[in-house]
Amino acid sequence: MKKRLDLESLREGVLSGSRVLLSQAITLVESALESDQKLAAELVQSLMAHTGKSIRIGITGVPGVGKSTFIEAFGMLLLRQGKKVAVLTIDPSSQLSKGSILGDKTRMERLAADKQAFIRPSPSGTTLGGVSGKTREAMLLCEAAGFDVVLVETVGVGQSETAVKNMVDYFLLLMLAGAGDELQGIKRGIMEMADALVIHKADGENLDEAKKAKANYQNALHLFPASQKDWTPRIALASSMTGSGLEEVWEQVLLYEAKMKGNGFWESNRAAQRLSWLDEQIQFLLGQAFSKDPRVSQSLEEYVEKIRSGALNPGTLAKKLVSLFLSKRSPR
Amino acid sequence: MKKRLDLESLREGVLSGSRVLLSQAITLVESALESDQKLAAELVQSLMAHTGKSIRIGITGVPGVGKSTFIEAFGMLLLRQGKKVAVLTIDPSSQLSKGSILGDKTRMERLAADKQAFIRPSPSGTTLGGVSGKTREAMLLCEAAGFDVVLVETVGVGQSETAVKNMVDYFLLLMLAGAGDELQGIKRGIMEMADALVIHKADGENLDEAKKAKANYQNALHLFPASQKDWTPRIALASSMTGSGLEEVWEQVLLYEAKMKGNGFWESNRAAQRLSWLDEQIQFLLGQAFSKDPRVSQSLEEYVEKIRSGALNPGTLAKKLVSLFLSKRSPR
Numbered sequence: 193m194k195k196r197l198d199l200e201s202l203r204e205g206v207l208s209g210s211r212v213l214l215s216q217a218i219t220l221v222e223s224a225l226e227s228d229q230k231l232a233a234e235l236v237q238s239l240m241a242h243t244g245k246s247i248r249i250g251i252t253g254v255p256g257v258g259k260s261t262f263i264e265a266f267g268m269l270l271l272r273q274g275k276k277v278a279v280l281t282i283d284p285s286s287q288l289s290k291g292s293i294l295g296d297k298t299r300m301e302r303l304a305a306d307k308q309a310f311i312r313p314s315p316s317g318t319t320l321g322g323v324s325g326k327t328r329e330a331m332l333l334c335e336a337a338g339f340d341v342v343l344v345e346t347v348g349v350g351q352s353e354t355a356v357k358n359m360v361d362y363f364l365l366l367m368l369a370g371a372g373d374e375l376q377g378i379k380r381g382i383m384e385m386a387d388a389l390v391i392h393k394a395d396g397e398n399l400d401e402a403k404k405a406k407a408n409y410q411n412a413l414h415l416f417p418a419s420q421k422d423w424t425p426r427i428a429l430a431s432s433m434t435g436s437g438l439e440e441v442w443e444q445v446l447l448y449e450a451k452m453k454g455n456g457f458w459e460s461n462r463a464a465q466r467l468s469w470l471d472e473q474i475q476f477l478l479g480q481a482f483s484k485d486p487r488v489s490q491s492l493e494e495y496v497e498k499i500r501s502g503a504l505n506p507g508t509l510a511k512k513l514v515s516l517f518l519s520k521r522s523p524r
Numbered sequence: 525m526k527k528r529l530d531l532e533s534l535r536e537g538v539l540s541g542s543r544v545l546l547s548q549a550i551t552l553v554e555s556a557l558e559s560d561q562k563l564a565a566e567l568v569q570s571l572m573a574h575t576g577k578s579i580r581i582g583i584t585g586v587p588g589v590g591k592s593t594f595i596e597a598f599g600m601l602l603l604r605q606g607k608k609v610a611v612l613t614i615d616p617s618s619q620l621s622k623g624s625i626l627g628d629k630t631r632m633e634r635l636a637a638d639k640q641a642f643i644r645p646s647p648s649g650t651t652l653g654g655v656s657g658k659t660r661e662a663m664l665l666c667e668a669a670g671f672d673v674v675l676v677e678t679v680g681v682g683q684s685e686t687a688v689k690n691m692v693d694y695f696l697l698l699m700l701a702g703a704g705d706e707l708q709g710i711k712r713g714i715m716e717m718a719d720a721l722v723i724h725k726a727d728g729e730n731l732d733e734a735k736k737a738k739a740n741y742q743n744a745l746h747l748f749p750a751s752q753k754d755w756t757p758r759i760a761l762a763s764s765m766t767g768s769g770l771e772e773v774w775e776q777v778l779l780y781e782a783k784m785k786g787n788g789f790w791e792s793n794r795a796a797q798r799l800s801w802l803d804e805q806i807q808f809l810l811g812q813a814f815s816k817d818p819r820v821s822q823s824l825e826e827y828v829e830k831i832r833s834g835a836l837n838p839g840t841l842a843k844k845l846v847s848l849f850l851s852k853r854s855p856r
Contacts, residue, residue: 233837236839474811475811500798506801507801511809
């Protein structure tokens with residue numbers, strides 16, 4: 193009975209746009225407690241009809257590119273345009289870098305102080321499968337709470353860009369002009385995922401370099417195969433310090449939205465993302481149940497050295513462990 | 525009793541280096557029949573002590589780079605040096621491109637005709653997790669049959685490069701000089717995985733271009749962060765038509781082997797690969813059992829439209845399906 197009440201008050205709180213209750217709801221989603229998870233699932237499900245109405249924007253870039261300052265300046269612009277803005281961070285390594293996350297919060301102070309904005313760092317100490325599932329549910333809750341734009345920031349560690357690309361409508365890559373080829377190399381794989389490149393810190397002495405970089409990227413992008421959605425990544429110069437270019441970045445988002453809603457890609461992309469989310473979560477939950485099984489872990493511990501040394505065929509052990517796992521009823 | 529006999533004769537046949545029995549053994553490994561799989565697992569396990577002694581080389585490159593001609597010419601060189609050479613292909617899409625696989629076999633005619641060589645295309649119509657597990661076991665069987673060098677070719681589709689990188693000692697990327705930036709873009713992500721770049725078709729009119737390309741790549745590679753194993757990817761020019769450069773490619777492999785065996789990376793890398801193989805196969809088998817479960821597929825079919833439309837939370841359905849799957853004894 194208490195649970196029902198809690199569910200109802202959380203639900204009402206989120207729908208009313210309360211940042212405090214939205215925050216509590218996300219904490220519930222992130223909780224590892226079985227009872228919390230059950231309630232969280234009910235909560236999210238009860239809000240599904242109120243989700244999906246925001247523009248979901250993924251933002252990435254190498255460390256030092258100024259993601260936090262960009263998000264704050266871009267978010268402030270959106271607030272001035274009357275939008276409600278939520279910022280989520282996805283960072284599977286956040287357990288190791290708590291400092292930087294606190295830093296992020298400090299750096300986005302202006303945005304965090306505005307009642308029309310909501311900032312939430314990544315749950316710490318979770319694997320990517322866990323983080324991305326929870327971030328997706330947090331995104332749905334933000335939408336139910338009436339946020340018009342959800343910015344999902346990735347710190348660019350490991351596979352997190354792919355995870356973010358897979359949960360947003362629009363993927364924005366922040367770059368710096370004049371960064372060495374080493375950086376370019378890192379970004380190349382990501383460039384193909386981007387809907388927009390923003391050359392950041394394009395101000396003062398950097399401006400000329402930035403203009404040159406824009407021309408270069410423009411040329412490079414022409415060589416990419418045309419995407420099925422019929423969109424060539426836009427390139428903009430922007431400065432979070434002077435604010436220049438931020439409006440153009442937003443206009444490109446709106447242009448993209450209009451075009452993709454027109455040609456049907458917007459909705460088909462979201463449908464595909466929901467299916468891949470399902471798939472990903474199934475894999476994650478199966479893997480989790482598997483590694484929690486005491487018989488599996490005992491057997492694994494017994495044989496792992498033989499795997500390492502090559503005495504035991506990994507294929508054989510995999511089969512044995514999976515059979516063991518599936519041969520008994522799960523404890524619950 | 526019959527099975528035991530079969531196991532024994534297969535085992536002896538593989539150990540004696542019989543290509544016919546090696547071929548049968550690999551067919552057994554690739555079989556989807558449960559009884560075959562059981563026998564295959566016994567067979568591979570019984571041969572583990574005889575595995576691990578080859579040099580495992582992965583070879584990739586975009587279509588048109590001349591992988592088959594390179595492998596044939598390189599393989600013939602190794603045969604002349606008294607090595608036994610096995611060629612395996614990994615191609616999760618092979619069901620769709622049977623033509624090209626037959627083509628490969630035809631193109632490697634000289635190599636295939638030699639008794640010291642063994643060529644085996646990828647099992648067709650299998651998912652990557654299935655293919656890579658089977659290719660790994662085929663590789664072990666080739667080693668037990670006394671092959672000194674195993675060349676694993678990837679057709680460069682999807683995640684297959686990563687799968688191959690993860691099962692070989694040495695990863696070789698074939699490139700063409702003067703290919704447009706578009707191709708470079710595709711290769712960039714792979715370049716970081718490569719232990720060697722071979723600029724192929726470096727002959728006749730292409731030679732000057734190839735030399736220039738080598739200098740360019742050399743510069744680019746210097747910008748990459750040094751790898752933990754202390755090895756800068758080597759770049760060689762090679763022509764399968766004239767044979768030039770192939771010896772250099774092989775010398776680089778031997779240099780790598782000596783260095784990595786000296787610093788311990790060779791064995792630690794293989795140990796890590798065996799563990800990740802175990803992990804991958806567990807995921808694959810769990811996923812397979814899951815999708816074969818009739819209650820799961822029925823429930824999935826019932827709800828998939830609601831997932832697609834966003835009416836149902838994918839996280840909730842994932843939980844429901846996984847609970848359903850784990851709540852009953854598996855059929856076997």
